[in-house]
Amino acid sequence: MTPGGLMIGVRGAELTAEERELLAHPRVVGVILFTRNFESWDQLCALTAAIHRQGEPAPIVAVDQEGGRVQRFREPCTVLPPARLIGARHDQDDRTSRHWAREMAWLMAAELRAAGVDLSFAPVLDLDRGFSSVIGDRALHGDPDSVAELATAWTEGMRAAGMAATGKHFPGHGGVSADSHLDLPVDDRPVLALRGEDLVPFERLVESGGLDAVMTAHVVYSDMDNQPATFSRQWIQNTLRQELGFEGVVVGDDLGMEGAASIGDYPERAESAVDAGCDLIMLCNELDAIPGVLDALGAEVDPQTQRRLAMLQPGAAPASSLEALHATDRWVTARRVVDDIAASATDSG
Template sequence: MLVIGIAGTELNAQERDWLQHDACAGVILFTRNFASKAQVAELSAAIREAAPRPQLICVDQEGGRVQRFREGYSALPSLENFGRLYERDPVAALELAQEHAWLMASEVRASGVDLSFAPVVDLGRGNRAIGDRAFSATPQVVAEFTRAYVRGMHAAGMAATLKHFPGHGSVLEDTHFDDAVDSRSLDEIRALDLVPFVAGIEAKAEAVMMAHVAYPQVAPEPAGYSKRWIEDILRTEMGFGGVVFSDDIGMAAAFSAGGIKARIDAHLDAGCDVVLVCHPELVVESLAAVENRKLDTTVVTGLIRRGAMGWDSLLAEARYGHAQARLSGGLA
């Protein structure tokens, strides 16, 4: 029900206690939690050892400016680069995007981390938070990249997460800092922003992350705590049967729901399966907020990928060096 953030590169005693809580389904890692490849692997192992049940360990390793693990990892280009290449050579662009996905997911898995929240399938239409994280402004082009990227992640043994539903790219505001309101009609959103999500669901993406954006012509509240968006449109109309994540409840645009308990209740009541509590200072209050709720952390177990993938086996794989070379030269 909750995926939490921790403070540093090692677990402290309080964080070990948090992992004992029935509502704790996993941990999300950030740059503050990274020192080296070996340290991330050790931290991931420590998280699993400290918890009485399987934990989903996740990260945002998109590439470009959103890449939490850097030293010792491939320098992943931002998704916008693939959109530019697509204008000259669509086939090459889609092939490289698939390799980007495989490389990203393979390195994350080699670190003992289950999931990178990717791909971003928002349209590149000037949003301050999205920017070069988007493939393109054109829905059909983003849809093609979405299929390719999901294929690449699946080839590496990682589940895919489509974000940020139903589309964060067509408003200006960055929801980390401001409320965001998209006044378009549902028909317009269906014809534009939802197109890549349809493609991703058809490609069997396992998860969706919601946007903290309000679409008042569709529902009065932001999408992340809107039954209209989650139950009626995403689940029923679009047929999505996977895991629904909230975006971080510490972001400014989530404050409209009220305090910490109100935010968590609003998201869970609307149909989110998992709420992200990325800021460690919010975790104690968040765990207390779900004390009287029916708890089910098993919803994320299908996203936890176990197996032999480690750095030694990845470095020995011919595709690894080939993918690095293709990405470094193919976008020039």
């Protein structure tokens, strides 16, 4: 029995008949949404409800809602500032910065949960080295210990809103300038350097139990393996599972990215990722390729993977609607904090 569930993208604001059929496939365990799937709040709520009705257990509805330039749903959701602003405050006032991280993560997760979205793939644990074209201000800080502190607060906020936390992109995407959406980055640094820097936030949060999932990077770390980390048993099985002791969900980044292309066609990428140890793989945009991937993987997900994937199912939402959420003191307080974070960009500029 082959491990690995598949999370798929859908084309628009409503499910098509073909997409409903795909969601009934036992290998398809969720949907990841993008800006193309968002027209209004009511439409989003209807879409998540329709997705949840397609299976038992209900398919997981996920999104990338980090803040800054990676925020798929905006108004009436709060427009979130980039995580780098939280890290900038950390250099002056670590207590306030941790409070900022916790509150922004809670607000982000609470708003999504009110719409029926189960999971946002966050926080980013990559280090801000100042030259990565794809990470940039998505990172919390450049110092590993600071990232670990702030990300711990971030995961606390998400979990308080009933949402699992996903650290990404293991073992660290901040050391390469190339964008793995468009290229296959190669990080030539010694593994010892990675262990002393980029791996530190992952190690700390795994040790503390702060992560329910870890998303891998489509980056080759040549001192360890000639395969991108998503397709590397060395990184997933030996380092993440055995050395760090991670027992949660391993999520492979989107198989449609250029950083995965060296592995082969889409079925070959899917098979390679699950063979390496990914519990959850994603095909976000190349929707015509989904049937071929399902044919290659077969119908059944193994029981151990199913148990891990259950960790991504959400807890109770803080409020059942956006209106009800806005009426709570908790949301009002968190919104003020997010406004303070956004204003800090002007204050420091």
